[in-house]
Amino acid sequence: MGREFLTWLWFEAERNEGGVDTPTFGRVGVDFGQRLSLETGGNTKEGSTVQADAPSQAEEARTALRTGKKVAKARLLLDAGERQYQVNLDAESLTIAGAKLPTMLGPKDASLLDERLRLIDELEAILDEMYVGFVRLRMDEGRWAPVREAMREWVAGSGA
Amino acid sequence: MALASGSVSYLRFFVAPPPEGFERLYAEQLGALRFVEIDPRSEVEKVNGWVQFDDAFAGDFDPGTLVTPSGYLLFRLRIDTLKIPAGTMKAYVDQEAMNRCKAQNREKLSRKELDQLKLEVKKQLRLRSLPKLQLVDIAWNIQSGEVRLFSASKAVAAAFVELFEKTFQTNLQAVGLRSVLWLRGMNEAEVDSLSLLEPERFHLIPR
Numbered sequence: 001m002g003r004e005f006l007t008w009l010w011f012e013a014e015r016n017e018g019g020v021d022t023p024t025f026g027r028v029g030v031d032f033g034q035r036l037s038l039e040t041g042g043n044t045k046e047g048s049t050v051q052a053d054a055p056s057q058a059e060e061a062r063t064a065l066r067t068g069k070k071v072a073k074a075r076l077l078l079d080a081g082e083r084q085y086q087v088n089l090d091a092e093s094l095t096i097a098g099a100k101l102p103t104m105l106g107p108k109d110a111s112l113l114d115e116r117l118r119l120i121d122e123l124e125a126i127l128d129e130m131y132v133g134f135v136r137l138r139m140d141e142g143r144w145a146p147v148r149e150a151m152r153e154w155v156a157g158s159g160a
Numbered sequence: 161m162a163l164a165s166g167s168v169s170y171l172r173f174f175v176a177p178p179p180e181g182f183e184r185l186y187a188e189q190l191g192a193l194r195f196v197e198i199d200p201r202s203e204v205e206k207v208n209g210w211v212q213f214d215d216a217f218a219g220d221f222d223p224g225t226l227v228t229p230s231g232y233l234l235f236r237l238r239i240d241t242l243k244i245p246a247g248t249m250k251a252y253v254d255q256e257a258m259n260r261c262k263a264q265n266r267e268k269l270s271r272k273e274l275d276q277l278k279l280e281v282k283k284q285l286r287l288r289s290l291p292k293l294q295l296v297d298i299a300w301n302i303q304s305g306e307v308r309l310f311s312a313s314k315a316v317a318a319a320f321v322e323l324f325e326k327t328f329q330t331n332l333q334a335v336g337l338r339s340v341l342w343l344r345g346m347n348e349a350e351v352d353s354l355s356l357l358e359p360e361r362f363h364l365i366p367r
Contacts, residue, residue: 118230
């Protein structure tokens with residue numbers, strides 16, 4: 001489910017003017033940075049890694065999608081209003097790694113540690129909400145079927 | 161990787177809510193398994209234990225300040241390793257063996273003598289060495305029950321889980337692709353129904 005989620009994020013980011021809607025944070029801007037890994041599923045995994053300024057735009061990444069691979073690892077750039085986050089996500093666990101938090105000037109009495117914890121809470125909540133949103137969509141065949149078809153068209157190369 | 165600065169990597173866990181008036185109990189429990197330094201005269205190579213978040217050498221915890229105003233219990237796992245690298249050991253053993261052979265006008269030491277020499281050299285080197293010190297930040301949100309371990313290492317995570325469960329006498333559950341759904345409000349039946357879904361194949365030709 002993690003690889004489908006990251007692949008869907010890529011699709012939504014292109015289809016939905018670079019954003020994904022969340023219940024708490026509204027529309028969150030999503031972009032893919034620097035490095036994108038795609039893999040086939042099953043026991044014998046085949047992978048492709050694309051390293052570029054905009055890896056999701058690279059032809060190599062599109063080709064990997066067309067051969068049945070899905071996103072296994074990605075560096076996401078998330079834009080939540082005034083705050084921008086960067087984070088590496090692994091589809092196996094969606095564990096947060098290498099996260100770059102926004103630099104903020106919080107209230108004068110708030111410690112730096114409290115502020116960083118608050119930002120981590122927010123980053124985690126954004127990712128969780130996007131994931132839960134995807135899972136709910138995926139479980140609802142009526143809503144999912146047209147998305148599936150649109151994703152297949154997107155993968156086949158007819159665009160988002 | 162640490163909480164206080166730089167980029168952040170962490171593993172997520174979930175734990176049951178604490179009992180009423182937990183501060184005193186938890187402070188005692190943390191203190192009971194505080195970090196104790198390796199005795200270089202012993203043969204112990206690795207030890208771990210709890211230390212205060214802002215003091216790697218303090219293992220006593222004050223119930224009054226245990227939880228931050230924002231509701232977090234912050235502390236650190238300290239892991240010390242005192243192990244003489246194989247290359248270093250070999251160099252010193254070879255040198256000492258050569259010295260002894262020279263002093264005794266012999267060509268080489270017997271196997272038994274060499275084994276004894278290794279033990280002696282190891283003891284001497286341990287007394288001259290400092291342990292490698294590793295500090296891992298932990299942030300426990302008392303209200304939500306989420307525990308974050310600021311490390312991506314599986315070995316550190318295993319040591320942490322073992323010590324945490326022993327300290328607080330509670331189960332620590334790793335948060336993964338399924339459990340995060342429970343934490344964010346999906347019910348068990350919904351989560352279980354996910355196993356019925358077939359993996360999607362997005363590369364098939366659209367209808």
